[in-house]
Amino acid sequence: MSTDSTRIDVAETEMTSREAKGKAPLLADPPGQVDRKSRGFMGLRRHAGRGGGYKRGIAIFDFVVRLCTLVAAIAATATMATTDETLPFFTQFFQFQASYDDLPAFQFFVVAMAIACVYLGLSIPLSIVSIIRPHAVAARMLLIFFDLGMVVLTTAAASSAAAIVYLAHVGNSNANWLSICQQFNNFCQRTSGAVVAAFLAMLGFMFLVVLSAVILKKP
Template structure:
């Protein structure tokens, strides 16, 4: 039997006896009984999508938070100069790296706050509101993390290769630890951006099937 099948039950009413008049036969009454089953047969796979969404958010938290901490703690001073004359490289010396730390910190905070909404989507897979809200903010986070990662990647490229036309010298031969850490942070941010893109695709796919 289909989940939305309707069963019709025919009930014949007794003849009404009135004094001095002929008895009128009443027409049979029809009572409709709807079998109550799942009204949304697609709830199963939507719950699976919501669970996958939750797992991806946990992975994105790890990537964005690692990128934030790695970049925010990057600082190297070359050891062969006196305390009055030193060469030092720190993330806050460059606006692009500062923007990188702020953007990934915002993305990490958003991901933590989005977890309860993701759980609601698991419990109520057919709810449109939480899914639509996550979709909107995930799109914003895609733009933010991609912009931050791209800006930092440009600086990392110059640090590794320099630019002879502008007389910018590569510094990674001297500041090896600094370059390794910022390069790893950029990779982590790009991973977080890729996960955000996947989250947007999943949310859009789930909403399209409503």
């Protein structure tokens, strides 16, 4: 009896071990599949890290360009708003004077560039948010929307002022408009500098729009 029971126990033990060996692969993934999964997860992490770093780098560049654009807009506004020249060789009762507020185009220039300066100052916190959270879409969409509006506004201001500055430099013989820059040299130099700064600000806004589009497109 003891011999038979011993044989039965041995047989049951062998069957149990064979069943365990047969079921073990069903409970765990094959080694190759585990390696592929781990490599896939690591690849996704590396890809996400590269994407976040890329967007953060562009956001930092956006912040720098925004500051440079603000400097150009402030220079254009301040230069035009303080342009005023009076010819010195006339008496105090009879003088020729040239000022920016004598021309509606220059007045529009000052107002438009002042609006651009205020917007740039308000947009800097949003630009900082984009640096901290490079994947934030709402802040970037808000920036690109208003940046496009500023491109239109600064283009209109710079173009209208440039037309007046051109007439001041060369005149128009068909309309009997004479050049005044030989007499009001300082006035023409300051207004020309303001127009150049405004066009630089316009280019800065255009570049900001391109940067925002790249950030939104990059996965």
